[in-house]
Amino acid sequence: MKSKTGIALPVFLLFWLMPYVSEAKVSVKGSLTHEITTKVGETYQGAILLSNAGEEPQEVKVYQTDYLFFFDGRNIYGEPGDGPRSNANWISFSSHRLVIPSKGTSEVYYTVKVPDDETLVGTYWSMLMIEGISNDSPEATGEEQGEVRLAIRQVVRYGIQMVTHIGNMGARQLEFLNTKLLREEEGRILQIGIENSGERWLRPFLWAELYDEKGSYIGRFEGGRLRIYPGTSARCVIDLSPVDEGKYHVLVVADCGGDDLFGATYALKFKK
Secondary structure, three states: OOOOOOOOOOOOOOEEEEEEEOOOOEEEEOOOEEEEEEOOOOEEEEEEEEEEOOOOOEEEEEEEEOOEEOOOOOEEOOOOOOOOOEOHHHEEEOOOEEEEOOOOEEEEEEEEEOOOOOOOOEEEEEEEEEEEEOOOOOOOOOOOOOOEEEEEEOOOEEEEEEEEEEOOOOOOOEEEEEEEEEEEOOEEEEEEEEEEOOOOOEOOEEEEEEEEOOOOEEEEEEEEEOOEOOOOEEEEEEEOOOOOOEEEEEEEEEEOOOOOEEEEEEEEEEOO
16 A cells, blocks of 8 residues: 655665674584483483683574485585484473673583384484574674674584484494595595495494405505494595506405494506
């Protein structure tokens, strides 16, 4: 409906242009993974210790996401509780917003209530995000309303992985995906994609054993340790730069501890 008075009221928007806002001084003390083995129907609690090294009080917000990652480099922070193995809906925490005093600490307390559901098996997880809020951010407590600010800010965010294992149950299974031999300057890198197709998280330590065409052992080349949740995948790189040109057979081993040992063999040809 048009105004009968015909008077137009101007709207004024205030823009504050700031080239940079320094990062927050908040940090998480202790591990970024909170992991426990429990039973269905059980409840457990814990705390996350936050520290502020700055000269001013630091406001932070706390929120949840799901978390998936893949060997092609993708990281997905989904809506909490959407994933088939998300435990986000099991978790409640003490505060969604808090202020950490200067040179002080604060704690975020959480409670995890595992559903009394006998179909639960293996590993479930999600992320608890801790994010600092700049004093000049529109999200900061006490900001004046009606102001629009344009700024370039560096957001400091920590992701706490909240991991729940249901007993010692759950299938343990790894699948080897695509494998590539890459040239990097004068070196050779064996790149391997590995997927956890089981029901429980795995922490494989990987290495490659090289043999020449006659079956003679050339050496063992280590690729480090990974952490892979069910339904996710990761990329392992193994440096084979010391190996001379020629044709080889390689056995890639993923040792997850105990009897959980997985392997795959490949034929490689090294050129100048």
